[in-house]
Amino acid sequence: MTTPQKIALGYFVILAIVAGANYIPGLQDEQGRVCGVFELDIADDLLHLGSALWAFLGAVLSRRAAVFFLIVFGGLYLGDGLLGLATGSGYLDLGIWRWGVQDLDLGFKIAANAPHLLLGSVAFLSGLKFRRA
Numbered sequence: 001m002t003t004p005q006k007i008a009l010g011y012f013v014i015l016a017i018v019a020g021a022n023y024i025p026g027l028q029d030e031q032g033r034v035c036g037v038f039e040l041d042i043a044d045d046l047l048h049l050g051s052a053l054w055a056f057l058g059a060v061l062s063r064r065a066a067v068f069f070l071i072v073f074g075g076l077y078l079g080d081g082l083l084g085l086a087t088g089s090g091y092l093d094l095g096i097w098r099w100g101v102q103d104l105d106l107g108f109k110i111a112a113n114a115p116h117l118l119l120g121s122v123a124f125l126s127g128l129k130f131r132r133a
Contacts, residue, residue, distance in 0.1 A: 001059075004066040004130040008059035011073070011123065015052035018115075019045050043093050051077075067127050074124025081116030085109050090116070 001009070022045055051073060058069030080090040088102030088109055089095035104112075 002063040002066070002130075004063055004070060004126065005059045007123075007126050008055045008066040008069050011055040011069075011119070012052050012059060014119070015048050015055060019048035019052055041093075047092055063130075067130050070123045070127030071131065072127075074120045074122070074127055076120070077116045078120030078124055081113040081120055084113040084116065092116075 054073065055069055058066040076092065080092045083096060084090040087096060087100075088104040089099050090113070091097075
């Protein structure tokens, strides 16, 4: 298994855990937020599950499929995180259309969007690095 395939497999594990986070007892606070920050609904769970399956397919199919996953997934999630940081709503969960621009505390926006910013940037940069290597 090549390095890009191993990275994609790591994303599969991370995204599968995130997809199941709503269903693990003790991870939600009184308002139903996972880890006190993330309001995940069924649309978010399906998005993360679909992303996990895409990562798994990229990992097991080929190096090229893994690199494609890393670049496209990374770009989508990084863009979503940047939009969420700027507006309080992302596009992957259709939040920008459902709730529009939200007046949220900057610290909360950073915490809420950090996972997409981190996962997206690492995936995107990894994909670019291994695109020609």
